[in-house]
Amino acid sequence: MNILIAEDEKQIAESLKKHFLEEGHKALIALDGEETLKFLFELQFDVVLLDWMMPKLSGIDVCKYINEKEINIPIILLTALTGIKNKVEALNLGADDYITKPFSFEELMARINAVVRRYRKTTDILIYDNLELNLITRKVESFSYEEIRLTEKEFDLFKFLILNKGVILSKDELWKKVWGRAYSPQTNVCEATIKNLRKKLEDATGKKFIKTIYGEGYTLIAD
Amino acid sequence: MNILIAEDEKQIAESLKKHFLEEGHKALIALDGEETLKFLFELQFDVVLLDWMMPKLSGIDVCKYINEKEINIPIILLTALTGIKNKVEALNLGADDYITKPFSFEELMARINAVVRRYRKTTDILIYDNLELNLITRKVESFSYEEIRLTEKEFDLFKFLILNKGVILSKDELWKKVWGRAYSPQTNVCEATIKNLRKKLEDATGKKFIKTIYGEGYTLIAD
DNA sequence: AACAATAATGAAAAGTTTTTCATTTTTCTT
DNA sequence: AAGAAAAATGAAAAACTTTTCATTATTGTT
Numbered sequence: 001m002n003i004l005i006a007e008d009e010k011q012i013a014e015s016l017k018k019h020f021l022e023e024g025h026k027a028l029i030a031l032d033g034e035e036t037l038k039f040l041f042e043l044q045f046d047v048v049l050l051d052w053m054m055p056k057l058s059g060i061d062v063c064k065y066i067n068e069k070e071i072n073i074p075i076i077l078l079t080a081l082t083g084i085k086n087k088v089e090a091l092n093l094g095a096d097d098y099i100t101k102p103f104s105f106e107e108l109m110a111r112i113n114a115v116v117r118r119y120r121k122t123t124d125i126l127i128y129d130n131l132e133l134n135l136i137t138r139k140v141e142s143f144s145y146e147e148i149r150l151t152e153k154e155f156d157l158f159k160f161l162i163l164n165k166g167v168i169l170s171k172d173e174l175w176k177k178v179w180g181r182a183y184s185p186q187t188n189v190c191e192a193t194i195k196n197l198r199k200k201l202e203d204a205t206g207k208k209f210i211k212t213i214y215g216e217g218y219t220l221i222a223d
Numbered sequence: 224m225n226i227l228i229a230e231d232e233k234q235i236a237e238s239l240k241k242h243f244l245e246e247g248h249k250a251l252i253a254l255d256g257e258e259t260l261k262f263l264f265e266l267q268f269d270v271v272l273l274d275w276m277m278p279k280l281s282g283i284d285v286c287k288y289i290n291e292k293e294i295n296i297p298i299i300l301l302t303a304l305t306g307i308k309n310k311v312e313a314l315n316l317g318a319d320d321y322i323t324k325p326f327s328f329e330e331l332m333a334r335i336n337a338v339v340r341r342y343r344k345t346t347d348i349l350i351y352d353n354l355e356l357n358l359i360t361r362k363v364e365s366f367s368y369e370e371i372r373l374t375e376k377e378f379d380l381f382k383f384l385i386l387n388k389g390v391i392l393s394k395d396e397l398w399k400k401v402w403g404r405a406y407s408p409q410t411n412v413c414e415a416t417i418k419n420l421r422k423k424l425e426d427a428t429g430k431k432f433i434k435t436i437y438g439e440g441y442t443l444i445a446d
Numbered sequence: 447a448a449c450a451a452t453a454a455t456g457a458a459a460a461g462t463t464t465t466t467c468a469t470t471t472t473t474c475t476t
Numbered sequence: 477a478a479g480a481a482a483a484a485t486g487a488a489a490a491a492c493t494t495t496t497c498a499t500t501a502t503t504g505t506t
Contacts, residue, residue, distance in 0.1 A: 118317075136359070151493055188454095188496065193495095214503055376464070421484095437474070
């Protein structure tokens with residue numbers, strides 16, 4: 001996971017970063033609101049941790065800005081303040097979650113996971129192995145950020161396979177779902193598309209995901 | 224808003240329901256986990272408030288079940304327990320938010336709003352005039368259920384126009400968003416695509432939605 | 447091991463979409 | 477009202493996707 005830490009207290013920021021790195025994530029520190037926006041525009045993150053109090057632009061300002069500009073990223077507000085009035089305000093401003101300082105790293109990590117998982121779920125991102133299918137843009141990225149260019153039919157096919165990973169799908173079913181009409185066995189398109197999809201996936205990942213079950217159909221190996 | 228209150232303590236449940244009704248929402252009470260699932264299957268809600276401790280099936284069980292069965296509804300867990308271990312567990316189970324008893328109605332309402340807003344924001348249907356764009360299947364239907372067949376570029380263009388309806392968009396911006404590369408004014412594709420989109424939309428609806436602002440760009444009339 | 451059925455493949459054909467081009471039409475300025 | 481700039485258009489060219497076809501490879505059965 002790629003985490004942006006927007007926090008002006010260097011000590012806290014560095015400590016968080018260290019923890020994240022230890023857990024195998026990437027993390028970048030922004031020391032004020034303006035820097036935060038700059039990074040958000042230029043780079044890609046899975047989540048941003050926003051300190052409530054920051055120089056130049058406050059966390060709240062950044063939060064507003066992110067929502068107005070439709071930057072697509074889940075936000076967790078870090079706040080030293082307590083009391084309902086501010087919690088209410090935070091959620092209403094469009095933050096996805098907030099956490100009150102001091103907090104344990106364990107709780108923060110759980111919230112990050114929850115928020116990211118929910119975000120992916122509701123922003124229509126399907127994850128399979130280290131591939132990410134964006135169901136809206138219909139683009140496929142590997143976690144190393146290379147894009148895999150799938151055609152429409154390949155995308156639909158892959159999506160259906162992922163939604164049913166581990167399940168054997170007959171050509172009949174694939175046909176119905178991907179091509180949307182009754183299957184006529186005199187055609188070969190399904191096999192041909194499988195072939196092309198296989199090639200692209202293997203070229204990109206080096207792995208063989210799609211198994212043939214002789215006489216029955218195909219299945220995507222469950223990861 | 225239509226709220227399902229899954230809470231076995233009648234007093235709390237009734238009090239919440241009263242508050243919701245006062246604020247102009249609808250609310251239904253489920254007194255145990257099984258009833259909750261039954262209601263979720265049969266009726267439509269915007270959010271479910273799940274008590275952690277409930278007879279028959281606990282809130283956690285219901286939560287798991289909702290996620291496994293891919294029922295599409297945001298969940299707020301109500302919990303009397305405190306301490307990190309349980310918060311962590313709750314979020315990891317796929318709840319969208321949780322709140323610790325006792326809580327103020329104001330905070331609960333704020334959380335409901337936040338959670339529901341997010342869910343709707345990421346919904347996959349765009350409505351414009353009497354047209355419905357499904358961002359997943361990328362099909363456009365008019366409310367009279369005729370499909371309008373748009374090509375990829377036309378769809379992307381229309382979507383972007385809708386997301387910015389009423390706003391004048393320069394060719395530069397359209398180009399960047401729809402074609403995803405730097406604009407070179409020696410091309411004409413943008414105008415050509417606008418033309419084709421206009422034709423399809425007018426054929427289907429009889430209306431002219433896209434206005435030209437001479438020297439500036441295009442705009443979709445705000446409905 | 448031989449066969450029949452099923453699946454995989456490369457390459458070509460058919461079908462669509464995207465882009466370009468030349469020309470016409472519209473809009474703004476003077 | 478005339479001229480220049482901007483936009484619209486139809487049709488053709490280019491690019492890409494989808495499908496078919498003929499052939500080869502693989503699998504399961506006898």
